[in-house]
Amino acid sequence: METKLNELKSRLTEVYELRCVTALLNWDQATYMPEGGAAARGRQMAVLEKLSHEKLTDPAIGQLLDALQSDEESLPYDSDEAGLIRVARKEFDRATRVPAEFVAEMTNHFSDTYQVWIQARPANDFSMVKPYLEKTLDYSRRFAEYFEYDHIADPLIDAFAMEGYQTETIRGLFSDLREQLVPLVKQVTAQEPADDSCLRQTFPEQQQWDFGLKVIRELGYDFNRGRQDKTHHPFMTKFSLGDVRITTRLKENYLAESLFSTIHEAGHAMYEQGIRVDLEGSLLAEGTSSGVHESQSRLWENIVGRSRGFWEHFYPQLQETFPEQLKTVSLDTFHRAINKVEPSLIRTDADELTYNLHVMIRFDLEVDMLEGKLAVKDLPEAWRERYKRDLGVFDPGDRDGVLQDVHWHFGPIGGMFQGYTLGNILSAQYYEAALKAHPEIPDQIRQGRFDTLHGWLRENIYQHGAKYTAQELTERATGSPLTIDPYVRYLKTKFGELYAL
């Protein structure tokens, strides 16, 4: 068994390293690559994807997995070995269904389409991306067709949002959540909106940058194993457990932009940095699904980073950094400003309450496109209509409409957004469990101590990497399957207090 297991490990390490290298190519493309590099970069990513796909789908891996089947049953379920075999089997099964050539072609297409999108968005020109998006929809459907499914979006959700969750399940969850959210949004927006003009002064970029780095250093992001750079769209990426990078985007006239995106991405990064080092090089050395990943970014960004206690610690330092702008702004005003609820056009700028409505719109549009009910050419109009109906906002252009997100211009249609709301739901469920174990956490946060919370997350979430599925991990960490109750409780308490409901 040991020989077989070692051979499996060594073969999978190559797959893992090739993926890490692909991530570096992506990072470079988004940060420093000159324009002229784009065409070749697409080809290079395609070559790497093809190779890692070939390596993963090598028949020798299938044979090793077959030969290890009986051993797997005798290994403790919680052992790394059993976990590795489980994950390898899942990945092998998924990958053998999708031909390497198809993956290479699709990756190449995503690289091209991204280059078009970064020009189309500032140009407010949907027609530039339209043919690319049509091809993306076609690729997404063809991807799904390699699997058996109840709904065509299921394989995409399984692969890209959260394993084991289906379109119908998510529809149900989203519908339950919407029932709770809509009246809450109504109650809040019936009141005078919070005044966030204090965030909309001039804040020199370098000081914003420095302050953001200072904050995440205190939260526990390890700069010996990471760094921050600037990109159009912030993201976290990992080239090894010792090199987990984040990016941010700065706006001189809006303080909340870079600050919260930095905390958000650091949340993702601390998850990856917290994976047990002895899992390095194996397929277990990554977060278990984008839903769980998002729970970690949201937990730090929203539950911690927009809490009053957090700013009791950090606000005096922020005032010191920007004395001219914030000297006369009270903590209460600032806290209300960063929690302003107002239906708006841009998902990434949305407040915690309306954010999920943005996600639900995308989910419905994705499903409609995949089902063939909505053509790409009609997408901008459908987008505007839903925004008017659900959020009461309207913009005649596409730049802040359908072109606002990178996702459909960098990956498939389907499975790309649901993880955000699933993550929101999970973030509250995990935080409630952490507080049950350590009721002192909120007091510590007020004092600028984040180690107990960080430690609980490392112990219960981070360290395991991909060993457990989202469901398994959630039950182990919280004693319950995924449930919207803690999230609804959290929102009602927080916004109830803020708006004296």
Add this chain to the structure above:
Amino acid sequence: METKLNELKSRLTEVYELRCVTALLNWDQATYMPEGGAAARGRQMAVLEKLSHEKLTDPAIGQLLDALQSDEESLPYDSDEAGLIRVARKEFDRATRVPAEFVAEMTNHFSDTYQVWIQARPANDFSMVKPYLEKTLDYSRRFAEYFEYDHIADPLIDAFAMEGYQTETIRGLFSDLREQLVPLVKQVTAQEPADDSCLRQTFPEQQQWDFGLKVIRELGYDFNRGRQDKTHHPFMTKFSLGDVRITTRLKENYLAESLFSTIHEAGHAMYEQGIRVDLEGSLLAEGTSSGVHESQSRLWENIVGRSRGFWEHFYPQLQETFPEQLKTVSLDTFHRAINKVEPSLIRTDADELTYNLHVMIRFDLEVDMLEGKLAVKDLPEAWRERYKRDLGVFDPGDRDGVLQDVHWHFGPIGGMFQGYTLGNILSAQYYEAALKAHPEIPDQIRQGRFDTLHGWLRENIYQHGAKYTAQELTERATGSPLTIDPYVRYLKTKFGELYAL
């Protein structure tokens, strides 16, 4: 034939792309990678080297090359197809001799040793690198042993400096050149050394950076297909013909450091940027050997960049950039300062005349180590002794002694330095040929026009990539094999005028 040729091309494209990706991993390691990423980066480069080695040595390539043998003879020698087959055969033959596992292991070792060197050098601690260097020597010898050779350094010179040149040939060339150089150095150093205090004032880094970029933009470096970053040791690297990057190193108190390194690396980069785009993705899409490559960096850095005509154009702009520092410094004083001849410790700081003596010391020490006459432990002492004897300079430490160059801490011992002097020799030979075709070039340079020279180089050197060997290219471009005569003429004229000999 066409089918076979296309299959060969497509297989070799994968090799080419994997090499480009490896180059990106290297670049990232030298520019932005956090410390924690080093261990995994070594593994990743090893995986990529192993893969590209596997791809290159695939028996299918051998079969294709055999099958194409007769076609190759019927193809015009100058055709891209014949060139590709020639280069592919050479690379295949070389690579099949060296096992993939060995290459992977050696690459991994180089990555580790580089990380040690960047700490050992500032710490002035040779003992840190000693065990690594011993392993490097061992790897270098084992590398050579995979080949047949007259001298153990031959395979390393062939692979890393200039194909087809052997230890004995280089000994001869270097000895002829030394005979000319030593009396010239003596004549010059018998005089009062030039005053270069004008270069040793305080020059803010950002302005140095901006001025360097401005210069190379005028020379013809294309920023849409490249960029400059900062590293410990400046270098040029290519990820595609559309993405050819350079790096530099800035010293606030020495103006010549970054300026000439930027021009130097831009010279390398213009070579790669000038390769015919229809060679992209093939093994022909790179410079033909490090010797020829160096001829291009030296030509721009020294023959052009340290000429009086060049500064007739740029010096007024430099004075405008640094009015306080240079307002009262005459062009003559500046021109003498950047051409100051003075035996010194550091190769990269050396003037044009003594530079080659640094290279010759390294060549002899490399050969001695490879022959087993010199142990790594005795290298620092041998280094000091030779510097005292050949250059009359002595430093008790190792930081500016044996630890000064990155080369032995990043690649094999042997073949790493000779290219610099071969490049110097070739740079003058090419420039003389360009002037024979376009006698107006020096006048144009005085007016800040570099397009005729750039065009001649593109036409006669750059565009061909690796299609011709150094010998072939040199004969085609200059009508003669490599000869030291133009270089000696150039040095005697230039320093004869500067020092009124």
